[in-house]
Amino acid sequence: MDSEALKEISFILELQNDWIKRKALGLFIDPFIIESKIKIMKKEELASIFLSSWHPIAYIEQITIKKLINALDYWKVLTPLSQRLKELESAKELKERIMKVSELINLRIISDRKFNEEINKMKEEIKNLKKPIDYWDFIMRDSYEETIFRAYLLSFIISEGFVKLIINPLEEKILIELCDNKEIKKESKSFPIVINYEIWKEKRDGK
Amino acid sequence: MEREKGWKMSEEAILSRKLRKALQLLLFQHHRLPGAKGWELRKALGKDYLNIIRILNKKLEDLGLEIKIIHESKEEEDLDKARFYIVFKSISEELSSWRIDTLAILAVSIAYIATKNSVKKQELQELLKEKFPDWKIDQELNMFIRRGYLEEKDENLYIGWRTKAEVDIKKLIESIAGYNIS
Numbered sequence: 186m187d188s189e190a191l192k193e194i195s196f197i198l199e200l201q202n203d204w205i206k207r208k209a210l211g212l213f214i215d216p217f218i219i220e221s222k223i224k225i226m227k228k229e230e231l232a233s234i235f236l237s238s239w240h241p242i243a244y245i246e247q248i249t250i251k252k253l254i255n256a257l258d259y260w261k262v263l264t265p266l267s268q269r270l271k272e273l274e275s276a277k278e279l280k281e282r283i284m285k286v287s288e289l290i291n292l293r294i295i296s297d298r299k300f301n302e303e304i305n306k307m308k309e310e311i312k313n314l315k316k317p318i319d320y321w322d323f324i325m326r327d328s329y330e331e332t333i334f335r336a337y338l339l340s341f342i343i344s345e346g347f348v349k350l351i352i353n354p355l356e357e358k359i360l361i362e363l364c365d366n367k368e369i370k371k372e373s374k375s376f377p378i379v380i381n382y383e384i385w386k387e388k389r390d391g392k
Numbered sequence: 393m394e395r396e397k398g399w400k401m402s403e404e405a406i407l408s409r410k411l412r413k414a415l416q417l418l419l420f421q422h423h424r425l426p427g428a429k430g431w432e433l434r435k436a437l438g439k440d441y442l443n444i445i446r447i448l449n450k451k452l453e454d455l456g457l458e459i460k461i462i463h464e465s466k467e468e469e470d471l472d473k474a475r476f477y478i479v480f481k482s483i484s485e486e487l488s489s490w491r492i493d494t495l496a497i498l499a500v501s502i503a504y505i506a507t508k509n510s511v512k513k514q515e516l517q518e519l520l521k522e523k524f525p526d527w528k529i530d531q532e533l534n535m536f537i538r539r540g541y542l543e544e545k546d547e548n549l550y551i552g553w554r555t556k557a558e559v560d561i562k563k564l565i566e567s568i569a570g571y572n573i574s
């Protein structure tokens with residue numbers, strides 16, 4: 186048998202394999218039949234067929250008085266857009282960046298061993314929490330450096346999936362809560378929290 | 393006798409309250425998706441929530457509505473994870489607010505994807521191009537994806553959560569093919 190014939194046979198086998206797969210996974214109908222039927226059908230016919238197999242979900246989107254009041258409260262405390270943009274720009278100017286653990290070790294802010302110890306210590310602290318706690322209350326310490334260090338440790342623990350953030354944009358509150366085993370790493374997304382000296386001071390004085 | 397009557401009344405009142413609660417949970421959209429998960433219903437209505445759902449379904453039947461349970465996947469049977477919806481049993485042509493072109497494009501998209509499990513977006517666009525202009529196809533496909541009728545992943549289109557909840561796919565395909573499928 187020459188190689189050309191062998192190639193043809195393998196091509197046929199591939200097509201058959203594809204067909205069997207589709208038949209096993211799909212609705213036991215040849216897609217080519219549907220495709221050809223679709224091509225010859227009028228759009229009115231297709232629409233009518235669709236309507237006879239369509240059972241739309243019935244649901245109501247309605248605002249409640251409670252939500253309306255919350256939204257009004259939010260509106261009252263919301264700073265003007267121009268001011269918020271300025272804050273964002275000034276935050277950008279500070280050129281915040283993610284520091285690697287190795288950089289912190291080089292800067293002698295932490296030691297490799299101490300970092301793991303601190304992580305475990307904080308995990309124990311979180312395990313003892315009876316209910317979700319405000320993010321800022323949790324990381325806040327008397328010194329700016331200590332607060333930053335706790336925020337840094339917490340970000341590691343959150344990334345591990347040990348703790349989850351509960352974000353309430355209306356109240357502008359961020360709570361932290363211990364994850365149960367089932368929730369760990371189920372779904373994750375990044376959530377930036379800006380900390381600088383000004384913010385720390387504001388939060389500390391407001392505390 | 394009086395006491396028995398009072399007890400019966402309170403039981404009826406509890407059932408009525410639970411039915412109202414169930415209806416609210418299923419009708420009001422309180423998450424990104426309409427309907428409610430099994431665990432949410434159990435939490436709000438108690439252990440016998442399925443019984444409440446059954447009674448509510450019976451009452452809704454008279455109004456041309458029914459409760460539909462959609463599992464997360466074909467293999468999944470856990471009712472806690474399933475989503476419960478209220479759907480219309482049927483919808484008349486006059487009451488559908490969608491244009492005939494939109495309905496036809498959706499019918500073709502669902503039928504074509506369902507027989508193949510997934511298709512390249514471009515492949516479906518080519519098929520639709522025979523009868524509809526490019527701009528219309530793009531506009532409608534984007535709308536179907538946004539509303540959950542179709543799902544797009546890496547340039548491939550799949551059947552979306554809303555189609556699973558709202559469309560009798562087997563009936564749609566059989567009607568197009570013109571014969572019953574096993």
